Amino acid sequence: MMLIEEVTVPDAALPVAEFKAHLRLGTGFGEDSLQDGVLKGFLRAAIAAIEARTGKILISREFTWSLTGWRDRSGQILPVAPVTAITGVTLIDELEVETEMPADQFRLEQDSQRPRIRPAGSLLPMVRTGGGVRIGLTAGYASEWGRLPADLGQAVLLLAAHYYEYRNETALSDGCMPFGVSSLIQRYRSMRIGIGAGI
Structure with missing residues (x-):
């Protein structure tokens, strides 16, 4: 992923x-900036x-998430929140041939902690062995x-x-x-x- x-x-x-x-x-000096x-x-x-x-994403912007398969075909948890839109889903086969998934075949389930991509039907499409899926999404609390x-x-x-x-401090611990x-x-x-x- x-x-x-x-x-x-x-x-x-x-x-x-x-x-x-x-x-x-x-402030008020010639070198303020x-x-x-x-x-x-x-x-x-x-x-x-x-x-x-x-x-959580603070300022709204575009992301691409690539994975090798769905963890749960009834709904895949997205890696960040809050997600405001799924801009596209691309299935990739083992020969790297890409197929755009029609927008009416999936939907965004918004959630403040664990947003998901859900199928319009019962299951998300199968991802072929050796292939993957690429999801475009917009995430963030605000644009400004x-x-x-x-x-x-x-x-x-x-x-x-x-x-x-x-x-200039170099002795602070990690994290x-x-x-x-x-x-x-x-x-x-x-x-x-x-x-x-x-x-």
């Missing part, structure tokens, strides 16, 4: 002004870390920063500020995340019960 981000978070969606205010950086590139980098890193920790849930937006600013403050950030994103994390739960 492989999830590919087809479009990165656009610069216009990054809250650079809010981040500057959060850091209490001075001098650090913008660096600040955008920390914001992107914070967004990526929170998305990885929660399995101001429409994100407030706690997720605050978590991004806190984590980006943490990265900014400790940008280090400030407690305040962990608390804010806790309710968005998926519960996984049992072996292989989830996808």
Whole structure:
């Protein structure tokens, strides 16, 4: 299985002004935008870390998910949430011949934790041995920063500020995340019960 981000978070969606205010950086100087590139980098890193920790996509964008077969032909759990649209499903045979699945043969079952692709009938089509399936999807809470849930937006600013403050620190342990950030994103994390739960 492989999830590919087809479009990165656009610069216009990054809250650079809010981040500057959060850091209490001075304004009104001729070089106000001098650090913008660096600040955008920390914001992107914070967004990526929170998305990885929660399995939730913050800013809406396009993804492609490739897999070798359905885990459950009555409904396949998608790897991220919230999914707002399935843009296409392509079946690939063992000779790499691709066949587009008609849009009326599947539907999106929206869910805040475990969205699924469901068949219009009883089962999703069989994936041939040595072949695979490619699913195009749109996922994300909002297309612009101001429409994100407030706690997720605050978590991004806190984590980006943490990265900014400790940008020269090399002794932090792997996966280090400030407690305040962990608390804010806790309710968005998926519960996984049992072996292989989830996808």
